Amino acid sequence: MxxxxxxxxxxxxxxxxxxxxxxxxxxxxxxxxxxxxxxxxxxxxxxxxxxxxxxxxEDESDHVYTSTTNYISDGLIISDNKGVITSTVVVGTHIFKDIFASIRDIVGGKAGGYIDTIDSIKDESLLDLKNKARDLNCNAIIGISVDVDEISGGGKSMLMVTTIGTAITVAPIVR
Structure with missing residues (x-):
């Protein structure tokens, strides 16, 4: 009707x-x-x-729709697909965090410093992904995947977060 x-x-x-x-x-x-x-x-x-x-x-990346699936919301239709976009953030871990995390590994428990660092760089990577979508004049990202890796060697330790998604434009369905 x-x-x-x-x-x-x-x-x-x-x-x-x-x-x-x-x-x-x-x-x-x-x-x-x-x-x-x-x-x-x-x-x-x-x-x-x-x-x-x-x-x-509003011109803020906070207002980019995001989804880990290919579904955004009832009443919205995909009007443009710009393809896959990627964001990678790499940060060095602090030596004292490494020492305390090693002790926690031995005695058990959460490595809070690492968790906070990982959460922070995941947020940074997602924000970068949203900005890339807006640069493409897209207002949504679907199929988001987040990968967290540790890179170590030569006495150095770093954390890397890669966020991948498909930049799209959605519009309300109005008949």
Whole structure:
């Protein structure tokens, strides 16, 4: 069924009468035509559109949709696919963290310093991936995979995080 969402000074009205909806649209009211099975579903789709438009208007990588699968959200459709993007962050570990982690390895327990470091570089790598997506004019990344590796040798120890995903553009489905 076709629903018309009419927005007037922040108030939302839902109409099913096509002539009424088109009349209000012609008078300049903010109007959305939404295909849905119920009024509740139409309002949910409208709210999704509003969220999408709000996120799209802000220029921050925090507002890039992310998913470890190929699914983002009901009501969104993939409109462009820019392909695979990758981010790699490598950091050296601190010698004292290494010593304390070795002691924990022997006696058991969590190596908190390593966990904090890994979490930090995972966040950095994901942020870099989001920025790369935005540079490609994409607003979503699907199929995200994060790989954490230790690189050691010659008395040095480093942690490497590689984040991979597919940069896409999504848009709300409006019928």
């Amino acid at each position: 076709l629903y018309f969402i009419i927005v007037d000074n922040g108030k939302i009205e839902v109409a099913t009468n096509v002539a009424y909806g088109k009349k209000l649209k012609s008078k300049g009211y903010e109007t959305y035509e939404i295909e849905a099975d119920s009024e509740v579903e139409a309002i949910e789709k409208y709210e999704l559109i509003e969220e999408y438009e709000r996120r799209d208007s």
